[in-house]
Amino acid sequence: MSLDEHWYTEAYEECGSAFSLRIKEKLHDETTPYQRIEIYATEKFGNLMTIDGLVMLTDRDNFVYHEMMSHPALFIHENPRKVVIIGGGDCGTLHEVLKHTEVEQAWQIEIDERVTRLSEQFFPALCQSNNDARAQLYFGDGIQWVKDAEPGSIDVIIIDSTDPVGPAEGLFSEPFYRDCERALSDSGILVQQSESPLYHMRIIAPMHKAMARAGFTDTKTLHFCQCSYPSGWWSATMARKGRSIDTFREQAVQQRRFETQYYNADIHRGAFATPEFMRRILDQ
Amino acid sequence: MSLDEHWYTEAYEECGSAFSLRIKEKLHDETTPYQRIEIYATEKFGNLMTIDGLVMLTDRDNFVYHEMMSHPALFIHENPRKVVIIGGGDCGTLHEVLKHTEVEQAWQIEIDERVTRLSEQFFPALCQSNNDARAQLYFGDGIQWVKDAEPGSIDVIIIDSTDPVGPAEGLFSEPFYRDCERALSDSGILVQQSESPLYHMRIIAPMHKAMARAGFTDTKTLHFCQCSYPSGWWSATMARKGRSIDTFREQAVQQRRFETQYYNADIHRGAFATPEFMRRILDQ
Numbered sequence: 001m002s003l004d005e006h007w008y009t010e011a012y013e014e015c016g017s018a019f020s021l022r023i024k025e026k027l028h029d030e031t032t033p034y035q036r037i038e039i040y041a042t043e044k045f046g047n048l049m050t051i052d053g054l055v056m057l058t059d060r061d062n063f064v065y066h067e068m069m070s071h072p073a074l075f076i077h078e079n080p081r082k083v084v085i086i087g088g089g090d091c092g093t094l095h096e097v098l099k100h101t102e103v104e105q106a107w108q109i110e111i112d113e114r115v116t117r118l119s120e121q122f123f124p125a126l127c128q129s130n131n132d133a134r135a136q137l138y139f140g141d142g143i144q145w146v147k148d149a150e151p152g153s154i155d156v157i158i159i160d161s162t163d164p165v166g167p168a169e170g171l172f173s174e175p176f177y178r179d180c181e182r183a184l185s186d187s188g189i190l191v192q193q194s195e196s197p198l199y200h201m202r203i204i205a206p207m208h209k210a211m212a213r214a215g216f217t218d219t220k221t222l223h224f225c226q227c228s229y230p231s232g233w234w235s236a237t238m239a240r241k242g243r244s245i246d247t248f249r250e251q252a253v254q255q256r257r258f259e260t261q262y263y264n265a266d267i268h269r270g271a272f273a274t275p276e277f278m279r280r281i282l283d284q
Numbered sequence: 285m286s287l288d289e290h291w292y293t294e295a296y297e298e299c300g301s302a303f304s305l306r307i308k309e310k311l312h313d314e315t316t317p318y319q320r321i322e323i324y325a326t327e328k329f330g331n332l333m334t335i336d337g338l339v340m341l342t343d344r345d346n347f348v349y350h351e352m353m354s355h356p357a358l359f360i361h362e363n364p365r366k367v368v369i370i371g372g373g374d375c376g377t378l379h380e381v382l383k384h385t386e387v388e389q390a391w392q393i394e395i396d397e398r399v400t401r402l403s404e405q406f407f408p409a410l411c412q413s414n415n416d417a418r419a420q421l422y423f424g425d426g427i428q429w430v431k432d433a434e435p436g437s438i439d440v441i442i443i444d445s446t447d448p449v450g451p452a453e454g455l456f457s458e459p460f461y462r463d464c465e466r467a468l469s470d471s472g473i474l475v476q477q478s479e480s481p482l483y484h485m486r487i488i489a490p491m492h493k494a495m496a497r498a499g500f501t502d503t504k505t506l507h508f509c510q511c512s513y514p515s516g517w518w519s520a521t522m523a524r525k526g527r528s529i530d531t532f533r534e535q536a537v538q539q540r541r542f543e544t545q546y547y548n549a550d551i552h553r554g555a556f557a558t559p560e561f562m563r564r565i566l567d568q
Contacts, residue, residue, distance in 0.1 A: 003304075013306075018306075040479075214471060225517035231511045269557065
C-alpha cells in the first residue's frame with residue numbers, strides 16, 4: 001500500500017526503512033534560527049514534534065526514552081545532587097530527573113528556547129516540573145556551558161540531543177567528553193543518547209573509544225525499544241569517572257516514591273545486556 | 285515526505301503507525317490455498333517475505349526473533365530432546381533449535397508447504413538445517429497435530445505463527461494450550477510469539493491467564509526489539525509445566541559451541557524484565 005497525505009513519514013534513507021504516523025492535523029510549523037520545528041496531532045500517538053523532519057517525540061512512547069535517559073544514571077550514582085541536561089528542550093528528561101528528591105539542582109541547557117516554549121504548549125505533561133524551584137532552564141550552547149563549568153561541580157550530565165549531524169555533532173566528540181569529565185565530580189556519570197544499535201554501530205563503537213580516551217573509567221551502552229525512532233531499537237551510552245557502572249542503588253529503586261511507566265530494577269539490569277554482534281564489535 | 289512505489293509499506297491501521305522498506309524489486313508473488321506470499325528484494329534489508337501483506341521476515345533483522353524464540357526456552361529446559369515448532373515455515377527457528385546438540389528430534393509443523401519451499405529458495409541461510417537427520421518437516425494443521433501427540437512426549441513447543449487473526453487464531457486459545465500442556469513432558473515448556481507489548485497488551489494479558497487456566501505452573505513474557513514488526517518492540521510468552529521459568533543453564537550458555545548474533549546469558553536474563561506498565565496490567 002502507499003500512504004496518503006494523512007500520514008507523517010520519516011524515511012531513514014541510508015538504512016532503507018521508514019516509520020510513519022497517521023495524523024489528524026498539523027498544529028504548528030515554525031523555523032527558528034536553529035531548525036524547523038513542526039507539531040502534529042496524530043491519530044493514535046497523541047502529539048508529535050519533529051525537528052528538521054525527524055521525529056523527536058510523541059505523547060505515546062516518549063516515556064521509555066525519558067525514563068531510560070534519567071533513572072539508570074541517577075540510581076547508579078550514590079548521591080546525585082547536581083544534574084545537567086544538555087539539550088532536552090522538551091523537558092521530559094528534566095521532569096524525570098526532578099522525581100529524585102536528592103537532586104538539589106537540575107540544569108537544562110537547550111540551545112533553542114522555542115523547543116521548550118512549544119513543549120509547554122503542546123506537551124504540558126512533560127513540562128510539569130519546569131517551575132520546580134530546583135529547575136534551571138538556560139538557553140544557550142551546551143558545549144560552551146560545559147567548558148565554562150567549574151571542575152568537579154556536576155554529578156550527572158545527560159546529553160539528550162538530536163542526531164550527531166548539524167548542531168549536535170560536537171556533542172559526540174572527544175573534546176566535549178573531556179570537558180564533561182573535567183566538569184564531573186568524582187564518580188560522576190555522563191549518559192548520552194546513542195542512536196540505534198541495529199543501524200548505528202559506526203556511531204556507538206567510536207563513542208566508547210572517545211569516552212575512554214577522554215579519561216572515563218568505565219563505559220556501557222543500555223538498550224530499549226523506542227517505537228518512533230529509527231529501527232525501533234534505541235540506546236544510551238554511559239561513561240563513569242573513577243568507578244564501574246555495574247552496581248546501582250537497587251533498594252532505592254524498590255522504595256522509590258514516584259511512579260514510572262517503564263523503569264524498574266529488573267529493567268535497569270536488563271537494559272545493560274549487550275547483544276553478541278555488538279559485543280564482538282566493541283571488543284575489537 | 286510521501287513514499288513512492290519503491291517502498292513496501294505495512295500500515296498498522298488500528299495503531300496509527302506504519303513501517304516501510306525500500307525495495308529493489310518484487311521477486312515472487314503467489315497465492316496458496318492458505319494465503320498470499322510475496323517476496324521482495326529490499327535495498328538494505330536483504331530479502332523480505334510478506335504474508336497477506338504483513339512482514340514475516342527480512343534477512344537483516346530475523347536473527348533477533350529466531351534466536352529469542354528458541355534459545356531461552358532450550359536453555360531453561362534441563363534436557364530438551366524433542367522439540368516441536370508450530371508454524372515457523374521459514375525454518376529459521378528450526379535452524380536455531382538444531383544448534384543444540386542435545387536435541388534428538390525437531391519437528392516443524394507448518395500448514396503451508398509453500399512458505400518452506402519459498403524460504404529454501406529465497407532465504408537459504410535459514411534453511412541450512414532442513415536436511416539435518418534430526419529435522420522432521422511436516423506440512424499440516426498444528427492444532428490437530430498437537431491434539432494427536434502422545435501425552436508427555438514433547439519437551440519444548442515453540443509457536444512461531446502469524447498474528448492471532450485468521451488461520452493462527454486457534455493457536456492463541458485455552459483449548460490449544462490445554463492440548464500443549466498434555467503433550468508436554470514434566471517440566472516441559474511452551475513458548476509463543478506474542479505480538480507487541482506497546483500495541484497488544486489486550487492479547488498478551490489474556491494469554492497469561494489462558495495458559496494458567498490450561499494448567500501451566502509459571503508464565504512469563506520475554507522482550508526484544510524487532511525492527512520490522514509493528515512498533516519495533518516484540519515479545520514471546522512462555523509457559524512451563526510444574527516448574528518456574530526463572531532459572532536457566534547459564535553455564536551451558538557460556539560454553540555453547542555455536543554462534544549467536546543476539547542471544548547470550550545477559551540477554552537471556554534481561555529479556556524477562558517486565559516494564560512497569562505491563563506489570564500493573566498483568567497483576568490485575
